[in-house]
Amino acid sequence: MAAESIVEVASLTHRYGDRVALEGVTLNVDRGAIFALLGPNGSGKTTLFKILTTLLRPTSGTARVAGRDVVAERDRVRGRIGIVFQKPSLDGKLTVLENLTHQGHLYGLWGRELRRRGEEVLEQFCLTDRASDRVETLSGGLQRRVELAKGLLHKPEVLILDEPSTGLDPGARADLMAHLRELRDRHGVTSLLTTHLMDDADRCDCVGILDGGRLVTLGTPAALKTTIGKDVVTINGGNPASLAARANEKFVCKAEVVDGSVRIERERGHEFVPQLIEAFPGEIDSVTVGKPTLDDVFLRQTGHRLWMGGGT
Amino acid sequence: MDGRRDMSAIPTMSLLLPAMSLWRREMVRFVRQRSRVIGALGTPFVFWLLIGSGLRNSFQGAGVARPTMDFLEYSFPGTLVLIVLFTAIFSTYSVIEDRREGFLQAVIAAPAPRMAIVLGNVMGSTTLAVIQAMLFLLLAPLSGIPLTIGSVLTLAVVLTIVGMGLSALGFLIAWPMDSTQGFHAVMNLFLIPMWLLSGAFFPASGASRWLTWVMTVNPLTYGVAAVRHALYIGRENATTAPSLTISIAVTIGFALVMIVLAGRVAAAKG
Numbered sequence: 001m002a003a004e005s006i007v008e009v010a011s012l013t014h015r016y017g018d019r020v021a022l023e024g025v026t027l028n029v030d031r032g033a034i035f036a037l038l039g040p041n042g043s044g045k046t047t048l049f050k051i052l053t054t055l056l057r058p059t060s061g062t063a064r065v066a067g068r069d070v071v072a073e074r075d076r077v078r079g080r081i082g083i084v085f086q087k088p089s090l091d092g093k094l095t096v097l098e099n100l101t102h103q104g105h106l107y108g109l110w111g112r113e114l115r116r117r118g119e120e121v122l123e124q125f126c127l128t129d130r131a132s133d134r135v136e137t138l139s140g141g142l143q144r145r146v147e148l149a150k151g152l153l154h155k156p157e158v159l160i161l162d163e164p165s166t167g168l169d170p171g172a173r174a175d176l177m178a179h180l181r182e183l184r185d186r187h188g189v190t191s192l193l194t195t196h197l198m199d200d201a202d203r204c205d206c207v208g209i210l211d212g213g214r215l216v217t218l219g220t221p222a223a224l225k226t227t228i229g230k231d232v233v234t235i236n237g238g239n240p241a242s243l244a245a246r247a248n249e250k251f252v253c254k255a256e257v258v259d260g261s262v263r264i265e266r267e268r269g270h271e272f273v274p275q276l277i278e279a280f281p282g283e284i285d286s287v288t289v290g291k292p293t294l295d296d297v298f299l300r301q302t303g304h305r306l307w308m309g310g311g312t
Numbered sequence: 313m314d315g316r317r318d319m320s321a322i323p324t325m326s327l328l329l330p331a332m333s334l335w336r337r338e339m340v341r342f343v344r345q346r347s348r349v350i351g352a353l354g355t356p357f358v359f360w361l362l363i364g365s366g367l368r369n370s371f372q373g374a375g376v377a378r379p380t381m382d383f384l385e386y387s388f389p390g391t392l393v394l395i396v397l398f399t400a401i402f403s404t405y406s407v408i409e410d411r412r413e414g415f416l417q418a419v420i421a422a423p424a425p426r427m428a429i430v431l432g433n434v435m436g437s438t439t440l441a442v443i444q445a446m447l448f449l450l451l452a453p454l455s456g457i458p459l460t461i462g463s464v465l466t467l468a469v470v471l472t473i474v475g476m477g478l479s480a481l482g483f484l485i486a487w488p489m490d491s492t493q494g495f496h497a498v499m500n501l502f503l504i505p506m507w508l509l510s511g512a513f514f515p516a517s518g519a520s521r522w523l524t525w526v527m528t529v530n531p532l533t534y535g536v537a538a539v540r541h542a543l544y545i546g547r548e549n550a551t552t553a554p555s556l557t558i559s560i561a562v563t564i565g566f567a568l569v570m571i572v573l574a575g576r577v578a579a580a581k582g
Contacts, residue, residue, distance in 0.1 A: 105333035
């Protein structure tokens, strides 16, 4: 890639005692990209988030954010990143503006400059008329917007978000992605987010899939999906194991049983459906044909579904 | 990136700005939580009623310099310290709540030095503790201790130093904890005995040998003694406790050591 890397992770390993949380992860994030770390719980993405936000020292390997080493130049990294935590980090007893002012002080902003930045982010996230409301009175979606405003107050080069869509309804999730795109397009801010939701990852410029502490694959959502290439045919019916075995025999395909359904990757899936139904009359309840999703990519790479929880 | 400042360029600012901000937050939160305001104003009166009236007649004045001193008067400085202890320590436990509720994670991840978190918290707790103790001080004449401008000002200073030491101790205990239950255990097993054995409740001279020894090494003994001296400043000194100079020196030393230790603990664990 020709673009400049703003996050550079090399052979990063982290162990909690005997348990390996991250193993030899190497990845780069281009400046100005929206990058998703996709993985189930226990895949190591939160550990990676903590290392990149300087909250955890890696066991071995290096990580550089905005050109600075997260261990050796910790405070310099801290000044250059904005963080949005999964758990709310606002003080509910304080107003929106008081929360922002406090955040500014922690980042060395004060006086007129702080006031100006406060007004800017309030406006950017349509919070100006809520500035003097106490945070505890705001809805979850609004609070998340305040978190974003707070994370961006000191003009970070990189915004790092841990499971930002947790607890948000679909509308608020779409809003969040729109805000990240606007930040990218208008201010050149890079976003790095962790998620266990495919459709979040699908909306990002680049996806790194983590499982069991390893980076299993990396690329744009479109490129990752073309690695599957074929259509995905999913069959629901009475006896999936027997159906899969007989389908393999009859059509020379690689039918597998995944979560109680028979799953077949096949070119020209729509032409395959009538043949299936004729071959197994009365045994099939439903057949669906789909383009591959990131979930299929995940399954191909790891051998299990994303939302079943990853083995560590 | 015009909005960023390199905080390391102005070291004092990088420490004081976040510390003052955290202090201010403690004040705002206190005022907005009505139950805490009522508790702060009510507690001194309850203490005075309980300790003063309840034990007044059973106190024999053993080991007290002036035989005419009754328990109401003897226990007054200790009660002031108890108020500081309770308020200071219970405000530091906001650290545990802040950690649980998530507020602390953003503070920890900011470039502000950890010492700023310690100072902000200690100053906030101390402010509340001293205000509350000074309110209780208004009752001093009722227990036979006349107040002068000199004694009130000296007390404000002494109580502030005592408060900073105790707040920093509270911070030290609260920082590594993630539940408030553990804090209560420490409170009961360690902090209350520390107060009981500080000369607040009974003088060292009347106690058994090992208790006297414990009281001598207990830093809070010197805090209570300093408060006792301050209360009687410029008048007949009615105490067998350590001298004013030693008391103040130990109290300042204790506060400094606690603050440094709190800074270490805060820097060591996220």
